[in-house]
Amino acid sequence: MDVPDCIGKLIKAMMEVDRAGASVLMDHALAEGMSPELFMSDVLDPALLAVGKSWGEQKVSLAQAFVGAKIAEDVLLRCLPKGEVPPTALRKGIVVIGNIEDDFHSLGRRMIIPFLQASNWEVHDLGNDVTAETFVDKALQVGASIVAASAMMQTTALNIRKLRDLIDGRGLARRLKLAVGGAVFNWRPELVAEVGGDGTAGNAGAVDALLSRLLFQAGEGKSP
Amino acid sequence: MNSLERVMNSIKGLPVDRVPVFAVLCAYGAKLTNCDLHALFSDADAYVAGQVAVQDAFGFDAVIGTFDFSALAEAFGGEVAWHADQCPTMKRPAAQDALSALRLALPDPRTTKRLPTILAALRHLVEIYGGEVPVFAVIPGPGILPTMMMGLEAWMDAVLFDQETALRVLERSGRFFVSWAKALLGTGITGLVVAEGMATENVLPRSIFAEFFLPHIRAMFELVDGPMIFHHSGGSINHIADLLPGLHGLLGVVVGSKDDLTEARRLIGPDLLLAGNLDNLGFPTATAGQIREGSLQCLRIAAQGGHFILSHSAADIPLATPPANLLAMIEASAGYARGDGPAR
DSSP states (O other): EEEEEEEHHHHHHHHOOOOHHHHHEEEEEEHHHHOOOHIIIIIIIHHHHHHHHHHHHTOOHHHHHHHHHHHHHHHHHHHHOTTTTOOOTTTTEEEEEEBBBBBOOOHHHHHHHHHHHHHHHHHHHHHSSOOOHHHOOOOHHHHHSSSEOOOHHHHHHHHHHHHHHHHTTTTOTTSSSSEEEHHHHHOOOTTTTTTTOSSSOOSSHHHHHHHHHHHHHOSOOOOO | OHHHHHHHHHHHHOOOOOBBBBBOOHHHHOOOOOOOOHHHHOOOHHHHHHHHHHHHHHSSOOOOOOOOOOHHHHHHOOOEOSSSSSEEEEEEEEOOOOHHHSSOOOOOTSSSHHHHHHHHHHHHHHHHTTSSSEEEEEEEOOTTTTHHHHHHHHHHHHHOOOOOHHHHHHHHEEEEEEEEHHHTTTTTEEEEEEEOOOGTTTTHHHHIIIIIIIIHHHHHHHOSSSSEEEEESSSEEEEEEEGGGTTTTTEEEEEEETSSSHHHHHHSSSEEEEEEEEEETTTSSSOOOHHHHHHHHHHHHHHTTSSSEEEEESOOOTTTOOOOHHHHHHHHHIIIIISSOOOO
């Protein structure tokens, strides 16, 4: 099974919400000699990018994107045992992620984590209802250059402003960038500026590029 | 012709003086009565006062009960997030997964949390408007109801990866769906609006809806045995609209703002009521002229064959919407009847 064939079949499994089929596909690929690292970088990554792009264009349903993320989790679990972070040489950067204070809509956040891990980001997930202080303290503790705050609704998205103010108030604006995301930012892109976000991504596949850009702006990483 | 006659004639495909116009303005009632939203959604009298104010101000052709599903999440044991400028939402579900959801006690419509308040408000609205303006209650569809017990993520997980447990959850949540629907209908309302989130293209592909959810929805509609309007709940539903005709008690379908009205009519057939489909999120920033033109466009596309109600997509119209934008919908319907084409 060559790589393009494998990518096509993995995308098909994601679109047909066939988690078991994706597992069988990976078994075959590994049995035929493909390394887990190659499967992650050359098969999973482009497949996730394709599904993420379609999701952003509203060409796939939440269920298909959800299964895509689960398949990514399955692959990562086999290639990268749980809790293990990417080797430093491969790691792009460290990001702290969570739903902002009062926001409990975790699905979108949880779906992009496998995308980020597959792209070699070290992700620290703080869960739902995260205060600005917790975001910043955790970022400083783990040495993150980016905090990523998610919100589904406009009312909770406005709480991200507190995070912006805290980052600025502590004089961290140059080295700690604020990524924002969630359904409401897709409907109202002007909200990104309103809450003081440094950027957003319309779909899971675009998050890697966003974070790479923000990492560069924070004085780390390569020019994207 | 009063609103009730106008709506009933539209359902039956009989002539009307103008096309009926619906708008969901639950929270807007609080704005008109200077009531905070916590009180509005917790006190039957406050909710009724809000809807009376809405009706006095705009004269829409239906009065709508609370489009607030947080009350159901709360009744199952979940937490509610209260907001200053929008309807309350579920903060945290009672169960973390499908197996835990199976252990939740089913709410009693007469006694649990805010459920009796919702029923009391509807009874009062029926007393006020019965015979003149139809009163509808909104209920989450049988497929999406389990999210009130465990949230969307856990429910999606069960539906996609553990259908045996998901079916057990549907059997259990279905018992509540029927009892709640019957309690709502027991207040004397005109009918139910069933907002089925699992029907939207943005959530599920057609195949899963058709194979997993439709049989359950069909069974629930038969057990409820009352007049029901199927609501898109926020996304697009044209991809499954052809599957809906024949549901027991189905009066019509409300489609999303991105659904093509011509296609929707073709899919549901000529005899079911079709309602839609202005984008509710655009209401605060649009001008009254834009709302009027958008309304006329809907009317030109969909009103000529009758069986049509001019409405908007999703749930509550945002509070920031100027009153003139709401009146523009009714003006468009009146204008369409006068000169832009027959209302039939």
